[in-house]
Amino acid sequence: MPAWLLEPQVAPRAGGTRRSFLGRFAGGLGHFVERAFAADAASAQPGLLQRVDPRVKLLTLLGLVLVSVFVTRLPSLAALLAFAIVLVVLSRIPLRRFAVRAWLVVPLFTAAIVLPAMTSWVTPGDALVTLWRDQRIAIGPWHLPQTLAITTAGVATAARMLLRVSAAVSFSVLLALTTRWNDLLAALRAVRVPRLFVFVLAIAYRYVFVLLRAAQDLVLARRSRTVGRVSAAEDRRFAGAAAGALFGKSQAMSEEVYGAMVARGYVGEARSLDRWRLRPIDLGWAMTAMLVAAAVIALDIVLGRVA
Amino acid sequence: MTATSTPVFDLREVSFEYGHGVVALRAVSFSVQRGERLALLGANGSGKSTLLKIMAGLAAPTGGAISAFGAPLAADLLRDTAAAHEFRRRVGIVFQSADAQLFTPTVRDEIAFGPLHLELPRDQVLARVEDTLRMLGLDDLAERAPYNLSGGEKKKVALAAVLSINPEVLMFDEPAAGLDPRTQQWLLELLARLHGAGKTIIIATHRLDELGRIADRALILAEDHTVAAVGPVAELLADRGLLLAANLIHEHAHYHGEVLHSHPHGHVDDEALEHGEPLPHEHDHGAPVPEGNGAPVPDDHSGL
Numbered sequence: 115m116p117a118w119l120l121e122p123q124v125a126p127r128a129g130g131t132r133r134s135f136l137g138r139f140a141g142g143l144g145h146f147v148e149r150a151f152a153a154d155a156a157s158a159q160p161g162l163l164q165r166v167d168p169r170v171k172l173l174t175l176l177g178l179v180l181v182s183v184f185v186t187r188l189p190s191l192a193a194l195l196a197f198a199i200v201l202v203v204l205s206r207i208p209l210r211r212f213a214v215r216a217w218l219v220v221p222l223f224t225a226a227i228v229l230p231a232m233t234s235w236v237t238p239g240d241a242l243v244t245l246w247r248d249q250r251i252a253i254g255p256w257h258l259p260q261t262l263a264i265t266t267a268g269v270a271t272a273a274r275m276l277l278r279v280s281a282a283v284s285f286s287v288l289l290a291l292t293t294r295w296n297d298l299l300a301a302l303r304a305v306r307v308p309r310l311f312v313f314v315l316a317i318a319y320r321y322v323f324v325l326l327r328a329a330q331d332l333v334l335a336r337r338s339r340t341v342g343r344v345s346a347a348e349d350r351r352f353a354g355a356a357a358g359a360l361f362g363k364s365q366a367m368s369e370e371v372y373g374a375m376v377a378r379g380y381v382g383e384a385r386s387l388d389r390w391r392l393r394p395i396d397l398g399w400a401m402t403a404m405l406v407a408a409a410v411i412a413l414d415i416v417l418g419r420v421a
Numbered sequence: 422m423t424a425t426s427t428p429v430f431d432l433r434e435v436s437f438e439y440g441h442g443v444v445a446l447r448a449v450s451f452s453v454q455r456g457e458r459l460a461l462l463g464a465n466g467s468g469k470s471t472l473l474k475i476m477a478g479l480a481a482p483t484g485g486a487i488s489a490f491g492a493p494l495a496a497d498l499l500r501d502t503a504a505a506h507e508f509r510r511r512v513g514i515v516f517q518s519a520d521a522q523l524f525t526p527t528v529r530d531e532i533a534f535g536p537l538h539l540e541l542p543r544d545q546v547l548a549r550v551e552d553t554l555r556m557l558g559l560d561d562l563a564e565r566a567p568y569n570l571s572g573g574e575k576k577k578v579a580l581a582a583v584l585s586i587n588p589e590v591l592m593f594d595e596p597a598a599g600l601d602p603r604t605q606q607w608l609l610e611l612l613a614r615l616h617g618a619g620k621t622i623i624i625a626t627h628r629l630d631e632l633g634r635i636a637d638r639a640l641i642l643a644e645d646h647t648v649a650a651v652g653p654v655a656e657l658l659a660d661r662g663l664l665l666a667a668n669l670i671h672e673h674a675h676y677h678g679e680v681l682h683s684h685p686h687g688h689v690d691d692e693a694l695e696h697g698e699p700l701p702h703e704h705d706h707g708a709p710v711p712e713g714n715g716a717p718v719p720d721d722h723s724g725l
Contacts, residue, residue: 295526323568324521370521373479378586379509379538381502387533387546 161205163292167396168301168386174403175289181407182281188270190414191277197406198284205292216287217280224279231275232268235259239267295319299384313382317372324367325360332356427491428452429590429621430476436484437471445471447646448485453623455589458616460632460654461625463642464668469625470517472642473592476623477514478505506539513588517595519575523567528559528578531567535586553585573604580611590621597628609634629658629669641667 241263251258430453437446474480481496536546643649
């Protein structure tokens with residue numbers, strides 16, 4: 115045994131309290147897993163959509179997503195979003211959790227994209243707010259317009275895009291939050307989604323948790339051997355190396371996960387423990403969803419004629 | 422043990438090589454009889470897990486032939502859904518890593534997964550899930566996510582997920598790995614009950630403790646991935662040379678005063694050796710301990 119291994123350990127100098135890149139990364143991984151399980155917990159709540167047959171729910175919510183894509187008038191899109199919020203409440207999903215899940219990332223990202231569309235540069239029209247007038251502004255080789263204003267038409271375009279994305283994402287998240295994963299896969303097969311597509315989804319969902327656990331272990335192992343403050347550059351180097359190691363591990367892991375599924379009879383066909391029979395609540399929900407969709411489309415047509 | 426003329430598994434010169442040229446098994450031949458308890462012994466990396474995967478129809482040998490229940494176990498055969506279901510109903514495998522096996526939203530779903538995908542009637546699936554939950558004392562965990570369970574609980578759920586299929590043949594890859602002593606004892610008792618119920622049990626392990634309680638016969642894989650020996654557990658355990666060569670026991674060195682003393686050392690309990698020769702301490706008195714060479718290693722005979 116080497117002599118250094120027998121020497122008494124010197125207490126390390128205390129490091130800073132600032133969370134490192136790695137700390138945030140590990141926290142992010144844990145948060146992802148928590149969110150996934152929170153979704154499963156929400157799907158077990160005794161709410162309205164949780165009681166609906168997964169096949170009916172899949173078709174109706176996808177139908178509502180399609181309606182969100184095709185209607186163009188702001189009141190129609192707002193009505194769809196309002197309907198989604200009513201469903202969130204009736205399905206007993208905490209509104210705050212839903213908002214974080216459905217409206218934080220995608221709609222905010224969309225907002226960033228549609229910002230230029232609000233200006234006269236992209237969407238000409240009546241000026242709502244003038245940002246600058248008769249000025250020569252250049253950013254490097256690019257010259258900005260001499261006059262730039264936020265236009266009424268631009269705001270309407272941006273609002274339309276935001277409402278459309280928010281409504282579509284809301285219906286999709288509602289489907290995910292109110293349907294157990296296995297039921298969702300089985301419903302996809304029931305509506306004739308190709309077996310290979312469902313199979314890839316099933317494997318990916320199972321595999322992502324194994325991979326996340328491995329990633330968390332790597333990060334924790336590194337943190338347990340890190341004393342004091344580590345530079346952000348070093349953290350990033352480690353993250354790069356860890357990503358490479360994970361990639362190597364991933365094949366062996368995917369084979370294990372797949373083997374475990376195949377060994378228990380999985381042949382690409384997802385099955386659910388629940389027996390699905392259409393009940394009055396399914397028919398009631400389907401009728402309601404269709405009525406809402408029809409009403410929204412009618413409103414859109416009427417508003418189009420008025421305009 | 423009720424031996425019949427048709428073995429459950431019959432392997433002839435089975436070899437397996439991974440794509441990048443790494444050999445896992447070389448010309449492995451043996452049979453497993455119905456109702457038998459067989460231990461696959463070997464050091465880490467000797468090919469035990471690969472052998473189990475081949476027997477479970479999860480990997481196809483790159484050489485030789487394997488038959489299960491009297492019919493060739495070919496990859497083509499398992500592509501047929503009916504044949505695959507028939508085989509999976511009869512053969513269950515509990516993986517070493519429970520994490521790879523448990524990723525449905527709840528423990529209940531996990532236990533139902535096998536029977537459900539093997540197309541058992543729904544009522545039977547529900548009844549089996551409840552019975553298995555009760556038998557393994559998992560009732561309280563039924564709605565929990567397997568991800569959040571302790572290591573021992575995960576192992577129990579992994580086992581429950583296979584038991585609910587009620588296979589004739591149960592295969593375990595290092596079943597005691599990571600279990601606390603109480604859970605290990607529980608597992609031993611469960612294995613005894615399953616064997617009593619007529620199940621064929623195949624266990625891959627590198628540990629010799631409790632071997633006499635879990636297997637009647639053992640196959641030892643050498644470190645060159647060939648079969649070093651097949652025979653009754655007691656006979657194999659008595660062959661110290663064989664166990665040393667297969668890296669299942671090691672030369673254990675410790676100190677008597679300042680004198681280095683070594684003897685073969687494995688983790689074999691008295692019951693395992695009931696019918697064989699216990700491993701004697703072979704007193705090879707070595708050189709006195711040099712000064713300042715660190716503290717003597719205690720002669721700790723607890724499990725690794």
